[in-house]
Amino acid sequence: GSKFTLTEDGSVTSISAYMGLGGGAKNPKEAVGAIYSENAGPDQLLATSDLEIISSDAWYTFVFSSSPDLPAGDYWIVILTGTKIKLFGENTGGSSEYNGDSYSDGPTTTFGASTSGTWKYSIYANYDWSSPDSYEIFTEIEWSVNDVVASMEYLLWDYLTNVSATVNFSVWKNGAYELQTGGSPLQLTTDYYNEVTNTVKVKFECNSSNSFTLDIDQLRIDYNSTVGYSDYRDYDFIQWGDILDETLGTSSEFVIMTWIFPTAFNSNKSVNDVQNVFISKDGNLEIGITDSGRLQIYLNTINIEANATYGNSGAISLNSWQFIAIRYNNSNVDVMIHDTW
Structure with missing residues (x-):
């Protein structure tokens, strides 16, 4: 295998290699591609491609049915072949590793002991620099207290989402959103709400590489309201109108x-x-x-x-x-x- 550097985050779609059959090649005349992590040489298996049948000298493409998403960094492209299959290149100026792993059981989870070389193999990875699928939710919520408010006390919130999702909850404060890192509840000092309309504004920002849901279980303002005093008066008459002027009957x-x-x-x-x-x-x-x-x-x-x-x-x-x-x-x-x- 050969070492390669991924300069940006990306999804590897396939490996291309120039290969052919050597003299006396026997079945299986096929090969698979693999990607290993870098740790002073090939280390842990990250992905295995579909197999390709090898015949004449040509470029062969080994496709990953599920493209691995890899962060920028160093990796190893490895070709595992059957008996007497050639991988072309130049034996100078490169960085290569080789081991005698059997083709029959496929790429091993750990690359294992290997022999270092200077081969520059005719092999490269095809990858998409675009980011992996991203799912996002962005929502702002603004509401007011309509009661006669004596004092605003606390903002309380709670939500439920998938493990893979990242959720940032922010509250509007002095003309800009403030990310809440301390958890619920938040004491509502006057810089967190409009004192004229008693309005509070919040924002949820969520993202994940997988589809997800965001369930807002609680979004509540605790406040104190001034309750009016009851006024009791004595009355010495009742205005009946004519409801009971007639004698009561069976249809009354x-x-x-x-x-x-x-x-x-x-x-x-x-x-x-x-x-x-x-x-x-x-x-x-x-x-x-x-x-x-x-x-x-x-x-x-x-x-x-x-x-x-x-x-x-x-x-x-x-x-x-x-x-x-x-x-x-x-x-x-x-x-x-x-x-x-």
Whole structure:
């Protein structure tokens, strides 16, 4: 074999050699090409070509079915031949290595012991200087916080991709992207976002020699928002309109929903026998709470006048906000206390 230098990264497609048959050549009249790494001589096998049948003196091309991608550097081109096959060249001014490896088992993984020479063989490698296939993803993401922001806190991110892919994640800072090397999360000082619009901009740059996917599992801003204060007022009337002006019948429907904040229960009763009335409509409806904390309802319909109590003792408590809903539908009454019908 002969030593050669690859001046740029490339993919070796084939080896060409000027060869022929010597006197008394026997089968197999064939040869294969190989590429070995350089380590003060041929060292480790990197690639093996398809075989070629050798006949008359001519140039023969040994093609690699899977072209090896090699970085720039020194390598050895080797031809392994059958019996009495000639490889032409000049025995001067070159750098060559030879060993007596048998053709039958193909090129060995390690070149092994060899004899050095000065042959300049008529052999060369054909390679493509273009880079191997490259797959890339480049994406920018920009988003804003629409809430009333008290302070921006952290940017958190996480992603999943193939082992072969290289991913660079950058965040816009003071007019340029800053590559993040410390990992998630990033504390969002004011130079990482627009203070007027609370906008953050990031970039993913990914590449690989193999096809790959990039799954963004998390891209999140943690921030503090100012919550407005609740305003509670006391009302001494309810504007019913005409919803309950008529006597309730079997085709009537209505829903009443309210929040209540009882501060005391007493045993006083209305004329309809309802305690602690807080909603009423003369002649049709009264809603109150018993002194044991149960919801009490009086209804006067076309068919019947009735008073009913709902919930367990203590279902409604003092000094806390509680939700009440009452649904009337075709003479059926359903009650929700808190979140339970």
